[in-house]
Amino acid sequence: MPTRTIPRRALVLTAIALAALPTAALTSPTQAAASVASAPLVTSSSAAPVGFVNLHSRPLPTDHAAHRFTVTYRNNSSADRTIAPQILIESPAKGPFLDPSDIRLERLGTDGRWHVVPLASQTGTLFTSLIPAKLVLHSHHTLTQHYRITVIKAAHGTIEPRIALYA
Template identity: 55%
Template sequence: MSLKNSRVRLASVALVVALSGLTAASPAMAATRQPAAAVSTASQVQAPATLSGFVDLPASALPSDSARHEITVTYRNDTSADRTVAPQLLVTSPDEGPFLAPSDIGLERRKADGCWEAVQVGTQTGTLFTELPTAQRTLHAGETLTEVYRLTVVDPQAKGTVQPRVALYG
């Protein structure tokens, strides 16, 4: 056997061993990667509950003064199961316009400690609204949700309707 043939055989054997090692390692590598992905997926936040409807509370005309007006949103979970809910405040423009802009009002929410925090409102087709995803909470059977907002009309020409409601999930 010549030295050249030995080198070719040795290279071939090394290649076969290397390929065998990769083939054997691939399932092991895949197995170690998969649990890491599973852990990552398991640690992600669960998808939000599906919106199933709204409970509309009494609407009122948008105040025409620049005073602060408190609006209370109350909902009682009368079911025997936990329920995901989200309070929402809508301020709708007149059908004939002019449409309201977020800068036409100031909105605050009373925190658990009694202090007020500013609430940003979204806008769509003349309706100003508080966001639902950030307001979601779980009410246990028999519990009552009470959320207090403070609305100030900044633009004295603004016209519209204030519609409190509660979004129901599940």
């Protein structure tokens, strides 16, 4: 019997999208009615992204030095857009898989200091959370964020920045 593999990235994206769904969408209609009545109203801030824009990827540095990179995205539409920058760090397809403790990711804040960005892990992919990164990017404006990554434990992988787009 032939086996079928699901690409790790597709599995991670599905897990992230399902985590963003309200609990009522994943329960039976009777349970959903009870939980919706007692739950606060779901706002657009908890809605799942409607799409992603993949930006330029690069190999994960193999040394233990701090390396800077910049994430840039321009809203070319005529309307303001809610977006969230996200950094994915993909492990090699055949492992070894990265652990959040293997990598230190920092973002340059508006105060001019570097702030640690927590990483979560799912099926060998490290990723930053979307919710705290959400912002409104005005029409024809550009988002530029500066990051610094340090490989603490020798590892191989790929840095894949992207932008989550919301309705």
